[in-house]
Amino acid sequence: MASNTSETKIKLDFETFFNVIDGQLCSSSTGLTRFTVNPATLEENASVPVSTIDDVNKAVQSAQNAAKTWASTPWSERQKKLKAYADAFEANAEGFLQMLLNEQGKSIREAQIELWLTLTFLRGTADLSLPEEVIEDSDKRKVLTRHVPLGVAAGLVSWNYPIFIACVKFASALITGNAIILKPSPHAPYCNLKIAELGLHFFPPGVLQALSGDDNLGPWLVEHSGINVVSFTGSVGVGKRVMESCSKTLKRCVLELGGNxxxxxxxxxxxxxxxxxxxxxxxxxxxxxxxxxxxxxxxxxxxxxxxxxxxxxxxxxxxxxxxxxxxxxxxxxxxxxxxxxxxxxxxxxxxxxxxxxxxxxxxxxxxxxxxxxxxxxxxxxxxxxxxxxxxxxxxxxxxxxxxxxxxxxxxxxxxxxxxxxxxxxxxxxxxxxxxxxxxxxxxxxxVDPGIPCPGFKDSAIGVQYGVEGLKAYCNLQTLFTKLD
CATH class of the missing domain: 3.40.309.10 (Aldehyde Dehydrogenase; Chain A, domain 2)
Structure with missing residues (x-):
């Protein structure tokens, strides 16, 4: 259950929806909006922003600035903030549940399962670690390896499990010292925007951001030179295009694609x-x-x-x-x-x-x-x-x-x-x-936050969950010290 702290008493408003850029709730730079429909009733959901390339540039710049300080924040402090976030998320579970029903159409039981999985992974990911590994420690030399954050991640989230998938991506990125920009599916943008909005109470500006948009938004983020790693969940066809775009700037990518x-x-x-x-x-x-x-x-x-x-x-x-x-x-x-x-x-x-x-x-x-x-x-x-x-x-x-x-x-x-x-x-x-x-x-x-989820063939590039999933957001560095 959530702990009795002031952070858990944060009450989100699930009536209005904004981008989260540089610690602020923002409309699109053009004021353009769009909406989805409730798949069970066909009633219109609320309006969300349609982001522009200017919004993308502002978010990337903010993430780059934030990543430098966040990377130097001790791992234990990042763990503490992520766990406090999980408590506040749990305190807002009813609002997330209703919004999930409205935008994704799950049964109530399936929606409850998604929220339970989300909390399990937020807290489980916060408990993971990537300690330095000593390869050799002799009188002649000391050699160790460590994992350092890549910088700025883009999390491209699919519509089938929008809360769970977004939280796995941002928890893995943030615990390893990266900043992340969430890009929800145009079919399910609402909960992702609230996930980032809740983060304003726990993380420095620019560490956790979210942009809503149309089909242009994904390519803008993937192609942006200021993004260091892209984590994408979706179809095989789109995943191949994401990987092709990442190759143009040699950025890393983690792809969880289709299955049969x-x-x-x-x-x-x-x-x-x-x-x-x-x-x-x-x-x-x-x-x-x-x-x-x-x-x-x-x-x-x-x-x-x-x-x-x-x-x-x-x-x-x-x-x-x-x-x-x-x-x-x-x-x-x-x-x-x-x-x-x-x-x-x-x-x-x-x-x-x-x-x-x-x-x-x-x-x-x-x-x-x-x-x-x-x-x-x-x-x-x-x-x-x-x-x-x-x-x-x-x-x-x-x-x-x-x-x-x-x-x-x-x-x-x-x-x-x-x-x-x-x-x-x-x-x-x-x-x-x-x-x-x-x-x-x-x-x-x-699934379990401590167990890696890899894929063969066309189903995946890289790994999600567990320590292996954290490594996707890091560079491996070797420190070689000659003592003789």
Missing amino acids: DPAIVCSDVDIESTAPKVAYFAFANSGQICTIPKRVYVHESIYDKFLSAMVAYANSVSLKQDENPSIGPVSNQPQYERVKELLADIEKDELTIAAGNTKPPEGKQGFFLSPTIIDNPPDNSRIVTEEPFGPVFPVMRWTEESDVVQRSNDTNFGLGASVWSRDIAQADRIARQLQAGTVWVNTHAE
């Missing part, structure tokens, strides 16, 4: 308990999470019973955000149209629909789609090869271990995977053959 995680279910699982768990993970946040099962492979000996149990779970899921189990709408109209197009392709190819529907539910306002399961589609169908990022996934049969491993690895994605079995030796044997950054056994998508 396989979940391999072995023949010995307890169907009654396992099937709802796998289905829960697959439908979490309406399927809009990079690291959740997107392809489920079930051993043929239990396939029919396991599929039936997953269908039963899908049929129990409500589209009312205040019920449990439930899912919210797809978060924004562009993604809604993409998923509908994929569902239309499923219908055109006459694939077998075990649960749900390829059409939006009748009489339901907002970007809602029914939880949908596709029964044993061909391996080359779009629902298998693409990342849906919506509440629809395929379930397929497997017989031989070597075959299911090959099919699981037959993708350009490599973010996560899971194996479900009571035979831990079998699960470990399969897990070690999977080409994914994280492989879970008997769970999926569990």
